[in-house]
Amino acid sequence: MAIENTHSVILVTGGTGLVGYAMQHVIETEPLGSRFGRRPGETWVFIGTKDADLRDLEQARRIFDKHKPTHVVHLAALVGGLYRNMRHKLTFLRDNTLINDNVLRCAHETGVSKVVSCLSTCVFPDKVTYPLDESKIHLGPPHESNYGYAYAKRMIDIANRAYHDEHGCNFTSAIPTNVFGPNDNFDLDDSHVIPALIHKCLQAKRHDTPFVVLGSGKPLRQFIYSLDLAKLFIWQLREYDDVEPVILSVGEDEEVSIKQVADAIVAAIGFKGEYRFDPSRADGQFRKPASNQKLLSLLGNKFEFTPFEVALRETVQWFVEHYETDARVGRLNARKNGTNGIHAHGFKREGVEMDRPNKAL
Ligand SMILES: NC(=O)c1ccc[n+]([C@@H]2O[C@H](COP(=O)([O-])OP(=O)(O)OC[C@H]3O[C@@H](n4cnc5c(N)ncnc54)[C@H](OP(=O)(O)O)[C@@H]3O)[C@@H](O)[C@H]2O)c1
Numbered sequence: 001m002a003i004e005n006t007h008s009v010i011l012v013t014g015g016t017g018l019v020g021y022a023m024q025h026v027i028e029t030e031p032l033g034s035r036f037g038r039r040p041g042e043t044w045v046f047i048g049t050k051d052a053d054l055r056d057l058e059q060a061r062r063i064f065d066k067h068k069p070t071h072v073v074h075l076a077a078l079v080g081g082l083y084r085n086m087r088h089k090l091t092f093l094r095d096n097t098l099i100n101d102n103v104l105r106c107a108h109e110t111g112v113s114k115v116v117s118c119l120s121t122c123v124f125p126d127k128v129t130y131p132l133d134e135s136k137i138h139l140g141p142p143h144e145s146n147y148g149y150a151y152a153k154r155m156i157d158i159a160n161r162a163y164h165d166e167h168g169c170n171f172t173s174a175i176p177t178n179v180f181g182p183n184d185n186f187d188l189d190d191s192h193v194i195p196a197l198i199h200k201c202l203q204a205k206r207h208d209t210p211f212v213v214l215g216s217g218k219p220l221r222q223f224i225y226s227l228d229l230a231k232l233f234i235w236q237l238r239e240y241d242d243v244e245p246v247i248l249s250v251g252e253d254e255e256v257s258i259k260q261v262a263d264a265i266v267a268a269i270g271f272k273g274e275y276r277f278d279p280s281r282a283d284g285q286f287r288k289p290a291s292n293q294k295l296l297s298l299l300g301n302k303f304e305f306t307p308f309e310v311a312l313r314e315t316v317q318w319f320v321e322h323y324e325t326d327a328r329v330g331r332l333n334a335r336k337n338g339t340n341g342i343h344a345h346g347f348k349r350e351g352v353e354m355d356r357p358n359k360a361l
Contacts, residue, residue, distance in 0.1 A: 006041055077118065108167060121249075199319070224249055
């Protein structure tokens with residue numbers, strides 16, 4: 001069911017993170033009433049951990065009671081890089097299972113008319129034929145390194161189906177590939193490849209040290225810009241009504257190598273020093289392409305993905321501008337303002353309702 005022009009309250013859990021920040025930006029800056037912009041009668045509420053620890057049912061209930069959402073985009077999750085996932089499988093399993101169960105339960109209890117939850121391509125089986133597509137999620141165990149996170153995420157799909165079968169709920173899910181953009185987590189100990197390389201390269205420039213990229217640089221990955229992903233979430237919330245998940249990704253033909261990523265970062269940062277790869281370090285899987293055929297066929301008309309280099313330049317620019325203040329670069333710096341970087345970019349802080357037409361940022 002599409003969102004009607006009567007009053008709708010869209011609660012975005014995880015609204016203060018990488019993807020939530022992008023959703024705030026898109027809702028604020030796209031033309032009012034447009035496909036991705038705010039529609040008349042909509043109130044968007046973006047929440048983070050300061051508003052509620054969603055692992056706790058009573059806190060989750062209080063936030064649903066406070067905002068009375070009609071729709072939910074559920075992004076909140078314990079998210080981390082490979083090593084954190086490997087070290088804390090139980091924590092990733094339990095925290096994410098609790099968050100997801102509480103959010104879906106509260107959505108059902110309060111009669112929310114639609115929920116779009118966020119999975120990840122990590123949910124797919126380790127041993128699977130490529131390209132990945134929506135029919136392959138449950139065909140075998142996920143990779144050993146992050147099975148805690150992966151199983152917790154997979155169970156959202158099962159829960160959506162069970163809520164639909166038992167209660168007729170309109171709950172569905174999205175499966176993004178690797179996301180990057182402004183307000184990413186740039187903590188060198190615990191970040192994904194793009195924010196980690198951006199941070200590393202900026203440090204190399206500032207300290208006049210070599211920029212060394214671990215591995216051969218040859219593996220290929222599909223990256224989606226957070227602002228493009230935000231639009232696709234808004235599309236899915238408004239225009240897609242089926243329990244079956246949808247992969248939200250650029251096409252398989254838009255894979256980029258880690259070398260292309262590093263080259264683009266070097267160019268965007270203007271790094272002129274020594275730059276090399278260390279092929280003695282593990283590369284990981286060579287490629288794990290996902291198909292976006294279902295998405296493209298559903299979108300109905302051409303969706304313009306931001307060219308990778310443009311998206312990367314914007315992300316680097318954001319990081320450089322926010323590095324000294326509020327970018328998430330490590331535990332000490334990350335919270336030194338008591339924020340996670342949202343406010344300094346002109347966005348309202350977490351838990352703030354935005355129901356007025358907004359100026360461009
Ligand atoms: N990043 C990627 O490459 C990627 C790829 C595929 C899928 N995803 C999925 O995309 C979604 C958003 O990820 P992201 O990259 O935006 O992550 P992120 O930047 O780490 O943001 C996580 C968000 O979840 C909130 N959160 C974490 N624990 C919570 C809790 N116990 N209670 C309430 N809120 C909690 C955080 O709040 P605070 O800001 O207050 O900490 C933050 O708003 C997640 O579901 C993730 O699994 C991400």
